[in-house]
Amino acid sequence: MPVQGPKGARIVEAIGSTLRGFSAGDKVVMGSAFCGQCEQCLAGNPMYCLSFCDRNFGVQRADGSKAFSDSQGAIGSHFFGQSSFAEHTNVAARGVVKVPDDVPLEILGPLGCGIMTGSGAVLNVLEPKPGSSIAVFGTGAVGMAGMLATKAAGATTIIMVDIVPERLAFAKELGATHTVNSKEVDPVEAIKEITGGGVNYALDTTGVPPVFSQMTQSLATRGHGALVGAAKLGTEAPFAIGNLLLTGIKVSMVIEGDAVPKEFIPRLISLHAQGLFPFDKLIKKYKFEDINQAFADSADGSTLKPVIVF
Structure with a gap:
């Protein structure tokens, strides 16, 4: 069973040695995975990446490796490119969007998938x-x-x-x-x-x-x-x-x-700041230990968009 979590917002703890544009401490929203090199990605249509299914539902990196393991061996990772239910996760920078420091991080996770979709x-x-x-x-x-x-x-x-x-x-x-x-x-x-x-x-x-x-x-x-x-x-x-x-x-x-997440997510945050897109009214927050209740409330429709807060 892979570590799930199709959308999330986090604080960067570490970056790759060659990465530019991010620093430890940055607030980010994590989006879907895409290759950045196929004809659709290069044309500015990353959500139609030709390897979208493999990268988001293959529960592994493009090279077949996995980010998580336990005593039994490797565990599926990179669900929707992120597996955001993990306490710490490893993601490709191209799918990550840096957001302003003054925006409440706990409401931003849904922007990377469902809210962005609609x-x-x-x-x-x-x-x-x-x-x-x-x-x-x-x-x-x-x-x-x-x-x-x-x-x-x-x-x-x-x-x-x-x-x-x-x-x-x-x-x-x-x-x-x-x-x-x-x-x-x-x-x-x-x-x-x-x-x-x-x-x-x-x-x-x-x-x-x-x-x-x-x-x-x-x-x-x-x-x-x-x-x-x-x-x-x-x-x-x-x-x-x-x-x-x-x-x-x-x-x-x-x-x-x-969407192109690096363009569209900041646009949604700006609309929210102006009071024009109050998506936070769709959200109910749950502690991590109440994750099963969050799943149940989502399934029976009593909560529109549960957000797990670590």
Whole structure:
């Protein structure tokens, strides 16, 4: 079993002898791993690194070595490039983002994955115009981050779709203008009624095939939808091409918010400092000894984004 932890924020204790740009004592956010040398990395698209899966889910370094061991031998490391649940961890500098000293480190870890995924899909891919409309399917941390980003971008009709009343109520508190319980009503019909024909933008954070179909059908003519919800390889979703061809819609598949972490994470921190992206409201902190409770609360939905504080 590898040491897990897909996102984290730490203080640098030591750096490699040839590394420049970091010093011991720096506050950093750790992001996903990428090679920095393939055609996608060189083109400025590191989240589409051609070795992304191996580097983030292979639980070892690129050369096959592992960073951790016990009396039984080597233990899988570098989960999502970092294994941030370890007390100390070893990461590649290209995936690390230095942050200002005055920013509270304990809220920054989620920026390296889930928060970046939702907000990046909105700000980097959909790019909603001020005054536009958007529907976000799913009110987990990724969906809520997407919603906060749409608000920061100036969207004025923000529709959140889910089946959990408490989550929908919380979304309303955070700035959603409308909520739709898709267990009670047809979300496509509800969205078209709210907007008078469909939304300009839509985001599916669930990866559930019927929800993906609902997202595409909720778009207005020439609307733009994005999928960030992960599904098992080979999963197929209904796509009504006979109906949708005439709409001219666009659908994007998005990994990790299509972000360049060293550019995007400081951008999110700046928006937060201005009060425009209050992602800290999605977070609940747990002591390390309560990590199992954090997992349980995340699984049952009572906590959107648990953060383990060492």
